[in-house]
Amino acid sequence: MARRFDGDRLVIASHNPGKVREIGDLLAPFRVAVVSAAELGLAEADETGDTFLANAEIKARAAAAEAGLPALADDSGLAVAALGGQPGIRSARWGGPEKDFDAAMGRVEEALTGIRGRRAHFACALALCWPDGHCETVEGVVHGHLIWPPRGTLGFGYDPMFVADGHDITFGETAPEAKHLISHRADAFRKLVAACFAA
């Protein structure tokens, strides 16, 4: 049995205000008030893990210990099978300091030159950690394949080159409502809520 969240304040271990607000909306039904790591003046933990789950846990564990409150962190990205899971935990870094995902997609395509397999998945890891060091983790995934050239202006990151299994268009061409039905992020949050928040 997962440990249940029974407090009323939760630190979101992120310095991205948009992400903090979005997670706050998702957890509002459980009367959880979220506070961001930035508001608390917490340091950003180094993401030294080898997996999405490890990095989410590192961030949540550090924030919980420093704040003395439960903390939630996420880590997500694109894993390409034929590239051994790359860009994976370096998904954002492949965009360089300017987070240029057009460039990042170009790098993925270049790495795939001469390789036939184009299977890929998006993953979203969530870690909920308490100040005593206990953590609950979940991971959501959506499987698909990559196309080239990228198509669509919706979504973000690698969305314009990713076609989910069963879909005919890229995530960059998919309305948010349709993407949210099957996305790695929605999958992860449904699992976390079922394990730790729902009564």
Place this chain on the structure above:
Amino acid sequence: MARRFDGDRLVIASHNPGKVREIGDLLAPFRVAVVSAAELGLAEADETGDTFLANAEIKARAAAAEAGLPALADDSGLAVAALGGQPGIRSARWGGPEKDFDAAMGRVEEALTGIRGRRAHFACALALCWPDGHCETVEGVVHGHLIWPPRGTLGFGYDPMFVADGHDITFGETAPEAKHLISHRADAFRKLVAACFAA
């Protein structure tokens, strides 16, 4: 095995432009172009069924036969256990000709006077029918209980008096992103897509 949709045009058996657009967005990833019953000049079928599923099927079957194309219809509403499932298929009609859901919620509360049980669920039935009369149907549900007085201005219909299991706030107080994670409508569409649209 469910019959799969393999056309490129689908009639949405609804005269509500907002609903047609929303369903079009949800099915766009499968390269399905939707056309509304209103655009085709189809008659609105009488909802003479006893259940959400029966009414969805009546509407989809009539539209498919008249248009000579596959057709999708939905029927949804609130079912209160202690009222034998009412308002159920009459959920909209309890709002009267003006579809006044404040009045409809008042009628539900009045019907519950002196009754202890406040369990309820929202259901969304979807029927996909072909011109040859074959239909595939699915139903999504979200369980919860009713509170009084209603709270919140988000959502629509009976949302302000419905608290989903595990939640502490009403659907009327819940951000759309959080509601869509667990709603009866999202549940139904995930099932339909898995059965009839995804490859």
